[in-house]
Amino acid sequence: MFKTLCRQYLKSSFSRYNYIIINSCSKSMALTEPIPFSKDFLFRQMFDPVSSTYTYLLADINDKIAILIDPVVEWAERDKTIVQQLGLTLKYASCVTYVCYEQGVAFTGDALLIRGCGRTDFQGGSAEVLYNSVHSKIFTLPANFRLYPAHDYSGRTVTTVAEEKAFNPRLSKSLNEFVDIMNNLNLAYPKMIDKAVPANKVCGLYEVPDA
Ligand SMILES: N[C@@H](CCC(=O)N[C@@H](CS)C(=O)NCC(=O)O)C(=O)O
Ligand SMILES: [Fe+2]
Numbered sequence: 001m002f003k004t005l006c007r008q009y010l011k012s013s014f015s016r017y018n019y020i021i022i023n024s025c026s027k028s029m030a031l032t033e034p035i036p037f038s039k040d041f042l043f044r045q046m047f048d049p050v051s052s053t054y055t056y057l058l059a060d061i062n063d064k065i066a067i068l069i070d071p072v073v074e075w076a077e078r079d080k081t082i083v084q085q086l087g088l089t090l091k092y093a094s095c096v097t098y099v100c101y102e103q104g105v106a107f108t109g110d111a112l113l114i115r116g117c118g119r120t121d122f123q124g125g126s127a128e129v130l131y132n133s134v135h136s137k138i139f140t141l142p143a144n145f146r147l148y149p150a151h152d153y154s155g156r157t158v159t160t161v162a163e164e165k166a167f168n169p170r171l172s173k174s175l176n177e178f179v180d181i182m183n184n185l186n187l188a189y190p191k192m193i194d195k196a197v198p199a200n201k202v203c204g205l206y207e208v209p210d211a
Helices: 073-085 127-138 161-167 175-182 193-201
Strands: 003-010 017-024 041-048 053-060 065-069 089-094 098-100 105-109 146-149
Touching: 041 073, 053 073, 053 146, 065 073, 127 175
Parallel strands: 065 089, 105 146
Antiparallel strands: 003 017, 041 053, 053 065, 098 105
C-alpha cells in the first residue's frame, strides 16, 4: 500500500517553500501516522530569518483563546496583527517546552532541534541535564507525536519523536557520548547572546518597547 508523506521545507531566503512528496511502500521504523489536528484547533508557524526562529500561534477557534510560543520581539507587530485579524485573545506568550496531547504535538524550544539540539555552552548550560530532560520528557512521548522546534537552520519545519529517536545524531547516543559531543562543538560565540541570555532570564520581559 502506498502512503503519501508530504513535508514542508522553508528556504531561509524567506521567500519559498518547497514540498517533497514521497511515495513510501517500505516499512520504516521512523514513519508514523500523525494524529490529526482537531477541527477547532488553529495552528500557525511563523519564521524569523535573522535568528532562524519559529514562533507558533495556537488557538481554540471556539473560544478564540490563543497562545504564542517562542515569540521574537522584533516580530511582535506581525504576531499582533495576525492575532487581531483573526479576532483572537492572546492569553499567554512564552518560550516553553509545551506538550499538547490532544493534537499529538510538542513544542521543544531550544532543547530538541530537528536532527540536533540547543547548545549547552552558555552560562548555566548543562549537556547532562539537557540529555536527561529530552530522554525523560520528549522521547517518552508516543512515537507519532510531531515535534516543533524553536529553530531550524536548514529550513526543516517539523519532525517526530520516532524520527529523532532514530536519527538525531546527538541525542540518539549514550549520555557519555552526548556530553562528549556537546563539549567539543567549538561553536562561535553567538551574535545575540549578550542580549538573549539576560532577556531569557526574565522570560523575555527585557527592554521591551511599550506597546
Ligand atoms: N549561529 C547563531 C547561533 C545562535 C544560537 O546559539 N542559537 C541557540 C538557540 S537560541 C542554539 O542552541 N543553536 C544551536 C546551534 O547553533 O547549533 C548565532 O551566532 O546567532
Ligand atoms: Fe533559542
